Amino acid sequence: MGANQRLRRRTVWLLIIVLAVGFGAVIARLGYLQIIKGEDLQRRAVEQQLSDTTISAKRGTIYDCNGKILAQSASVWRVVLAPAYFQNDDQRHFVASRLAEILSLDEQSVYEDCQEHSYYVSVKRKIESEEKEKILELQNEIEEKYDISNVISLFDDYKRYYPYSTLASSVIGFTGSDDQGLSGIEYQYDEYLTGTPGRIIAAKNAGQTDMPYGFNQNIEAVDGNSIVLTIDETIQSIVEKYMAQGIIDNAVYNRGVCIIMDVNTGEVLAMASVNGFDLNDPFEISAEAKEKINKIDTDYLVKEEIIEDPSKLSQEELNKELATAKSVAESAALAKQWRNKAISDTYYPGSVFKMVTLSMALEEHLVNSESRFNCSGSYQVYESTIHCHNTAGHGTQTYQEALMNSCNPAFIQIGQLIGEEKFWEYYQAFGFADKTGIDLPGESEDQFFDWEGVEGAMGPTDLAVASFGQNFSITPIQMITACAAVCNGGSLVQPHVVKQITDKDGNVVKTISTETKRQVISKSVSDEMRGILEQNAVEGSGKNGYVAGYRIGGKTGTTEKLIDENGDGVKDYIASYCGFAPANDPKVACLVFFDTPTSGSYYGSQVSAPVFASIMGEVLPYLEISAQYTEDELQNVNITAGSYTGMSVEDAERQANLDGFNVTVKGDGNTVLAQNPVTGSSLPMEGTIVLYTDEESSKEKVTVPTFIGYTVYDVNIIASYSDLNISIAGSASSYDATAISQSIAEGTEVSPGTVITVTFSAGSIND
Secondary structure, X not given: OOHHHHHHHHHHHHHHHHHHXXXXXXXXXXXXXXXXXXXXXHHHHHHHHEEEEEEOXXXXXXXXXXXXXXXXXXXXXXXXXXXXXXXXXXXXXXXXXXXXXXHOOOHHHHHHXXXXXXXXXXXXXXXXXXXXXXXXXXXXXXXXXXXXXXXXEEEEEEEEEOOOOOOOHHHHOOEOOOOOEOOHHHHHOHHHHOOEOEEEEEEEOOOOOEOOHHHEEEEOOEOOOEEEEOOOHHHHHHXXXXXXXXXXXXXXXXXXXXXXXXXXXXXXXXXXXXXXXXXXXXXXXXXXXXXXXXXOOHHHHHHOOOOOOHHXXXXXXXXXXXXXXXXXXXXXXXXXXXXXXXXXOOEOOHHHHHHHHHHHHHHOOOOOOOOOEEEOOEEEEOOEEEEOOOOOOOEEEOXXXXXXXXXXXHHHHHHHHHXXXXXXXXXXXXXXXXXXXXXXXXXXXXXXOEXXXXXXXXXXXXXXXXXXXXXXXXXXXXHHHHHHHHHOOOEEEOOXXXXXXXXXXXXXXXXXXXXXXXXXXXXXXXXXXXXXXXXXXXXXOOHHHOOOOOOOEEEEEEEEOOOOOOOOOOOOEEEEEEEEEOOOOOXXXXXXXXXXXXXXXXXXXXXXXXXXXXXXXXXXXXXXXXXXXXHHHXXXXXXXXXXXXXXXXXXHHHHHHHOOOEEEEXXXXXXXXXXXXXXXXXXXXXXXXXXXXXXXXXXXXXXXXOOOOOOHHHHHHHHHHOOOEEEEEEOOOOOOEEEEEEOOOOOOEEOOOOEEEEEEEEOOOOO
């Protein structure tokens, strides 16, 4: 074989090898790109060819049980630019300048948006009607000046709005900037309330610029479902009104709680953690909290042991520490005002729990009509001496008298009859050992006795104090749920705040029905407990919670706290009242709870019972529960003022007298131009209607005196001399009842005839 032939053969083999390697690499690469990277490359190709823009869905509405809107998404707009239509920088600068002015944005930032090669650049979300109108004017201006259309567009957007502002704030909750639920119902039911966002899919050309709108595909957004609550706006408003006044009257340091529940269904008609916050501005800290934060200084840092010696820090370091401390305080203040105290805070229930202890003893047949319990003013349990609020002692008592006297020594003896094991069994049965499962976020667990890791393990002293509600913690929602079981025939029902979920067309998606967890006590024991608690509300420790004309059952509670929370060196207490009505056929239960009253009195009978009475005095008539008054009560019953305006003075006086009112005429005219109280107002029978017959007389004012500390008789005389009407609330029928609060403060200038609600309390009750 010649040299040339060998060279050709080598060349052929080399060529074959090169081709094999080259094609093999190409094939391997193609296989890698198609098999291994194929899905990723397809996705990236689509992203290069298409732009995908999200369109907001309308969040569902939250209604009260009667269809009143508590939260809704109002229409606002999103401003969108199509900068690909711009032809030069002059146009970009003009539009950037005008948009920045209208929308209060940084001009340079808007100008950068104007330089994008796109038909869809979002400039600002959630603009209101006033800004929208200015944008429409700008659109016309651009078209006239530059002959360009569609460079600015307005797309529908939504903004969460709460018509009642602060009402039921801790229950309803609020949303974030992207309409996501952050607390309350808004958070708990976010997946139902949030709709499905729409999309605008636009094609891109080779230059990566969006194609005109003709190449777009729009996928419509789907609105979210709506929520119908069990909360009744009217009842909630009544509750918040009286709770807010109770906080003022009793100088309550750490807020208050009120829950009203349907005892048969578990539906929560009202739940208030007062004081709340403005749902439309949830990140605004209260004025009181701001004042405290503003007082944070170097001394505060030293006192709280944040720093040891300020002199060792530079001014810059000190400022940094102060800024951090204030930031932490602001976060804590927000968390506190958002916190739903009704389900997230635990407390010692105190003597309110005695209704549960006595129910245990009756169900186990451990007490009967022959049972007697002696109280000398204290009771010795091993090395501990436990005192009664009546230091002189109650003497020998039946179990009914023991509850009416709210006698701790007697209930220690009842607890000893029950025993640790049975007590723990019933504690669990009444639902205290578990969360209630209410459909709200943030529910806390109880804190019961625990010996060496054994839950529910109790010693004799533990049992003694537990029998009257001390040294273990539960939530307010657990307490009212147990109260419902005591009075409704013995059934433990599931509390809930949502009644229904509906779609955008009003069709029911889901209904939350009554759920009975278990039978805790028998109907016969429940019937007996209703009678005992009704008697207690009429003449026992709960009589300051009595409502004239209604059969009320209830129990007070006063709990000593272990921590001096407000740092004033005085023991802190929780004052509560838990009751139900009507006692013969209970419909609703109500728990009123004030955390750390500081005005002097801290007993549940003095602080919470009168507020309970005021709330139920309005709620029960609203629920159309009939009243049956005694002859004495009829003297203080309110009736409705008629319309006397426009009548002659003679006819108006005659009609007002027929309606049951006294009359005072102001002015020298012959025709009634105005009246006070106005038509439809509620005032006592034989109250005074003031008739104004000329413009000058209607300007007359009187000064509100103080009624605090006076008896019903004295208050009526003072009101008569002052040309005022009073509406009586609280325990006015008791012989030692005195006024503890008035709805209009002393010294206020009001029109003659104005109605002032005066709340009375029997002064001898301390529980």
